Amino acid sequence: MLPVLNIGPFALYTPGLILLLGGWLILQVVGRAARIYQLDGDRLEIVVFIALLAGVIGARLGYALMAWPSYVADPWALFSRDLQAFFPPAGVATAIVIGGLMLWRQRWPLWPTLDALAPGIALAALTHAIAQLASGDGYGLPAEVPWAINLWGEWRHPTQLYAALTALIALVVWRVRYRQPQPPGMLFLTVSALLAAGTLIGEGFAATGWLLPGHVRGSQVVALAILVIIVRIWSEIFPQHNYR
């Protein structure tokens, strides 16, 4: 856990640095993947960059909306340097909506584009997991398993590492399979299913997170819903053809 990195007289907020680096890597990976699928990599990089930027703005606006009386009284606080004044789910939703709208208006082919975005999604999950590891957020429940890590005097599930491992597996699967003949969209759905399954299982050991009534973790419910949707649409969009 290293939330703050001291370099000489400078103190840098490590999760912020990791997110910046992750954002840059996502742009690079998505651009290259797009070229593999004969798409315009430069244009897709621009779309993803705008979506990421919109995500940052959306996360700040989402945070402000949750505490709107405070921000109505002091609207300039929207532009403050508070590094924690962001609501990530609102940022993700904004990035998806803005990116999706741009792709739709520019008439990008749906499934090949999603295949090109798949490694970016896996990389985003990996970046999030490493940023959480650095900040110490998203830690696990107390555990006695051999691979438990000692956090603040207690042995706990390394839930950030579970999430990072899931994202790495998704990235490796994409890397191994991206040149194999397969119907468009299959890689995107495979990567999404792996991330959702990893979240459903791994979050079961998390001590933090968004709780629904009944102490049910919201992230697990969303992950299960994504898995069910993927199973339902899989056979619809991939009729049994031999692509080899």
Add this chain to the structure above:
Amino acid sequence: MNKTQRDWLTLMLMIAGIGWIVISRPPDLPPVTVSPRPGFVAPAIALPQANGETLPLSALRGQVVIVNFWASWCGPCRAEMPTLEKLYQAERERGLTILAVNSTVQDDEVAVAAMQREFGLSFPIVFDRDGETGQRYGVRMLPTTFIVDRTGVIREVFFGGPLSEASLRSVIEPLLGE
């Protein structure tokens, strides 16, 4: 995969998924571990004020406490002090207090007194002369601000600053209502 297979797979997935979600629900236990992190009991603070009297954090139990680590030479710390004072004046009746922990190990008490006069700071200021409390709180950046609820549990940590009144209020308003 035909339609029947798909339906079965969906059903099995939902049974297994919902089962796991229910089994793995986090226990509803009050935090007992002491650590400078959200969700944990705040580490003890017992530091002297300028008049020599020790003000322990435990004496403020029952109030929402903003524990602010700062130094007089730190620009963002200076910039957020008026905000903290304004908030303290506005909300102290509702049970908000501020414990300003000066990182005296890297500061000068004369400069602290001058700054207190300059900004008209009325909340308690304590001196961390050996830096031990800052170390226990894992402070590696000034300012670092911990929001502690009425039961002594840390609910939010802000690294860096200056903090805006809005983001402080977004955290303390629900806590003042608890």
